[in-house]
Amino acid sequence: VSGAIWTIGEIDDGRLLPSSAGVATLARRFGAAAGREVVGVVAGVEPGTAATELAAYVPRVLGVSIPADDGWLTPSAAAPVIARLVAEQGPSHLLVPATPGGRELAGALAAHLGWGVLANAVDLAWDGRALVDTVIFKVDMRVRSTFTSDHGLITVQANVISPEVLETPGVVEMVDAPNLAGSTATAAVRMVERVRVPAPASVEGARVVVAGGAGVGGADRWPLVESLADSLHGAVGASRPPVDAGWVPFSQQVGQTGKSVRPDLYVALGISGEVQHRVGMRTARTVVAVNNDPDAPIRQFADLFVIGDLHEIVPALVASIQERAAR
Amino acid sequence: MHIVVMVKAVPNTAGDERLDERFRLDRVGVDPIINQNDEHPLEVALRLAETIPGVETTMLTMGRAGSWSGLNKGIAAGINKSVVISDDALEGSCALATANVLAAGLRKLPFDLILGGLDTSDGRAGIVASTVASLLGLPFISRASELSIQDGTVIVKRLRDDGYELLQAPLPALVTVTQTVGDLRYPSLRGIMAARSRSPETWSLGEIGLAAEGVGTAAATTSVVAVDPPSPRPPTRVVSGDPASAVKEIVEFLAERRFIS
Numbered sequence: 408v409s410g411a412i413w414t415i416g417e418i419d420d421g422r423l424l425p426s427s428a429g430v431a432t433l434a435r436r437f438g439a440a441a442g443r444e445v446v447g448v449v450a451g452v453e454p455g456t457a458a459t460e461l462a463a464y465v466p467r468v469l470g471v472s473i474p475a476d477d478g479w480l481t482p483s484a485a486a487p488v489i490a491r492l493v494a495e496q497g498p499s500h501l502l503v504p505a506t507p508g509g510r511e512l513a514g515a516l517a518a519h520l521g522w523g524v525l526a527n528a529v530d531l532a533w534d535g536r537a538l539v540d541t542v543i544f545k546v547d548m549r550v551r552s553t554f555t556s557d558h559g560l561i562t563v564q565a566n567v568i569s570p571e572v573l574e575t576p577g578v579v580e581m582v583d584a585p586n587l588a589g590s591t592a593t594a595a596v597r598m599v600e601r602v603r604v605p606a607p608a609s610v611e612g613a614r615v616v617v618a619g620g621a622g623v624g625g626a627d628r629w630p631l632v633e634s635l636a637d638s639l640h641g642a643v644g645a646s647r648p649p650v651d652a653g654w655v656p657f658s659q660q661v662g663q664t665g666k667s668v669r670p671d672l673y674v675a676l677g678i679s680g681e682v683q684h685r686v687g688m689r690t691a692r693t694v695v696a697v698n699n700d701p702d703a704p705i706r707q708f709a710d711l712f713v714i715g716d717l718h719e720i721v722p723a724l725v726a727s728i729q730e731r732a733a734r
Numbered sequence: 735m736h737i738v739v740m741v742k743a744v745p746n747t748a749g750d751e752r753l754d755e756r757f758r759l760d761r762v763g764v765d766p767i768i769n770q771n772d773e774h775p776l777e778v779a780l781r782l783a784e785t786i787p788g789v790e791t792t793m794l795t796m797g798r799a800g801s802w803s804g805l806n807k808g809i810a811a812g813i814n815k816s817v818v819i820s821d822d823a824l825e826g827s828c829a830l831a832t833a834n835v836l837a838a839g840l841r842k843l844p845f846d847l848i849l850g851g852l853d854t855s856d857g858r859a860g861i862v863a864s865t866v867a868s869l870l871g872l873p874f875i876s877r878a879s880e881l882s883i884q885d886g887t888v889i890v891k892r893l894r895d896d897g898y899e900l901l902q903a904p905l906p907a908l909v910t911v912t913q914t915v916g917d918l919r920y921p922s923l924r925g926i927m928a929a930r931s932r933s934p935e936t937w938s939l940g941e942i943g944l945a946a947e948g949v950g951t952a953a954a955t956t957s958v959v960a961v962d963p964p965s966p967r968p969p970t971r972v973v974s975g976d977p978a979s980a981v982k983e984i985v986e987f988l989a990e991r992r993f994i995s
Binding site for chain 2: 514711
């Protein structure tokens with residue numbers, strides 16, 4: 408039997424991160440195309456709950472329990488355990504969410520396994536070898552890559568695939584972490600404190616995202632973006648400049664270094680649409696952009712492009728939407 | 735104390751890059767700059783050097799020797815030394831080979847703390863720093879928004895969407911930092927003048943103890959099969975004119991698509 412396709416489920420606070428479900432769904436399609444078994448892997452201190460959650464999407468899940476003194480592990484510390492399992496069970500390809508934790512894990516696994524990595528996949532295919540599609544540049548050029556050997560690590564862009572549950576949930580097998588010698592360095596990262604603060608609604612998974620860019624003009628004008636988001640029942644997003652300027656928290660940044668989103672509606676206010684932003688919202692189903700620059704790159708991928716002053720348009724738009732809602 | 739910052743030279747044309755006939759990023763004739771996300775760890779290194787006596791800062795990069803001019807910015811801002819690992823054999827290296835090269839370079843340098851950025855504007859994979867840490871067996875902490883050194887450890891504040899974590903690791907360690915630490919400072923006139931007269935140390939593969947067979951196109955773990963133009967998308971409806979009529983058109987559009995009732 409040729410090697411299986413493994414899809415990694417990421418744990419946060421004991422639960423499966425939602426982005427792992429889309430990755431698992433893609434893994435299933437990929438496995439079907441390749442004629443290979445698909446196995447979910449959740450590794451952590453207490454992987455049980457997340458492993459069960461991942462089993463909604465893949466027929467078989469390995470829950471790998473790794474002991475840790477303070478009940479917490481970095482992805483790098485989990486990597487040698489997963490690498491050991493890979494050596495024992497011989498999967499051919501590992502799919503990992505291209506999230507902050509997933510990228511850390513994929514990088515560490517590359518070191519432990521000596522495998523190549525193809526990053527930010529938006530689709531996968533098979534022609535006797537793995538074909539990994541990524542998107543580059545402002546104009547959405549599609550690059551299809553492969554591995555030069557019969558195995559590899561693939562990070563999958565978060566939120567580009569809609570999760571689809573199985574009719575019958577898969578089975579979970581719990582595995583004790585293989586006894587590992589000599590991997591103490593990464594376990595040396597200790598959590599001193601975890602502090603929770605109230606946060607704005609997440610852009611990930613939001614049906615509507617209203618995002619502002621440099622064109623919003625200042626922290627004092629930022630409530631414009633929030634007011635439109637409120638009236639459309641959406642989350643507030645941003646391109647990088649408003650985050651760097653401190654108008655909005657980093658958690659709301661959409662793009663290369665921030666979140667990847669897939670809303671039904673994405674409204675871009677004063678966002679020019681450089682490639683760094685584009686890669687985070689290119690799978691939005693409908694894009695409405697307001698910009699005073701008629702040549703802003705976002706024009707090329709907006710469904711509705713409004714040339715005008717957002718400071719005049721947005722308040723009137725919010726009033727109009729509220730008026731309709733009150734009718 | 736020695737701090738090494740890993741940086742990458744990237745084309746200053748984000749989004750408008752070209753691919754060469756072998757589907758590799760065409761770097762010929764394109765002015766390279768420091769990858770934007772690598773400027774933040776440079777600033778962190780400079781701040782630590784200001785507050786801790788005896789800190790030496792080094793920039794480490796892999797790339798064409800000629801690509802250094804754009805990277806002088808770090809030296810001008812106050813980084814003490816720069817090392818570029820440059821070798822014709824490196825052309826076409828994959829991410830894993832790049833990490834191997836950087837790790838080999840680091841083995842030749844004294845370090846207590848290694849810093850890096852989150853990702854690069856050309857590759858965007860965001861994995862190399864983590865690979866380097868695992869290759870060197872170092873504790874790795876990603877996405878620092880603040881960082882301090884205390885009693886032989888690094889303490890990192892890492893932002894989460896719902897708050898933050900304070901993490902601690904013994905030195906030596908490798909930490910990547912986010913844009914929230916702030917931008918690289920402007921260089922002083924003195925710094926700019928000093929950078930002009932300072933050239934980087936250039937190391938060949940042989941000097942870091944690696945064989946040419948392990949890097950470059952021939953040893954790459956990945957390869958490009960095809961590059962296709964984007965699939966056509968529906969035409970953009972463009973609205974211009976006075977705000978009142980623009981608002982009317984937006985409302986109609988949103989109602990058509992049932993985003994509002």
